[in-house]
Amino acid sequence: MKFSDFVVPEAVIPNLSGDSKEETIRTMVASLTASGRIEKEHEESIVSAILKREELGSTGIGHGVAVPHTKHPSVDKMIAAVALAKEGVDFASLDGEVVYILILLVSPPDRPGDHLRALENISRHLRNANFCNFLRQAKSSEDVIELLQEADNNQI
């Protein structure tokens, strides 16, 4: 699976300014709504489900990366918003560090394999410190999308 299979280009936020976990998640879900990939009536329910998931354990997995996520019946294919927080967000990460790179996933309930393959793709690329540094230096949505395409083409 590639980033282009699930990242919604219109939901890439290169300069996220929210400073709390909840605010960050709300902004990212709203970007998916604005892109037309989720309906406004489901937005709050998706935010609540992601926040509930965070209570089970932080999705801040280290290297300044977080992957907040949920399943939701309102989507029929997996979609993701990507955000860069230049100042860092306290995500109660496993390594205690703030997060700078966030990939928020919303998946259909009946496709656990897709969710695993997306996590595989994200972790395979984001364990590469160079790739994380390049992403953190991106200044525009176009820069982010270009980097994700390069990762998809194994050019990083």
Place this chain on the structure above:
Amino acid sequence: MSQYPLIQREVTINVENGLHLVPCSMIAQLAREAPCEIRLSKGSQVVDAKNIFDILTLSAEKGTVLAIQAQGEGADMFLARLGALFDSNFVPNTAENP
């Protein structure tokens, strides 16, 4: 060559959603307590069980057979504890206190 033998145990993923973020976090957190090396293998793919990014790259769905490999000080104990974690289906408080 290490003075300690490599020991291993096979486990089958019984979690409905496969080895997603929660079980991967639990594995890495427990493995990081170990003074020895701990790896997980899926066929020819071998990853460091202390690194959550590495574990996630296994993309292990329900039914997948993995081998837990341990070598070094405390390997026996941590192989047993990690095996119990898989046996518990990653339900908190049952792996360590069955």
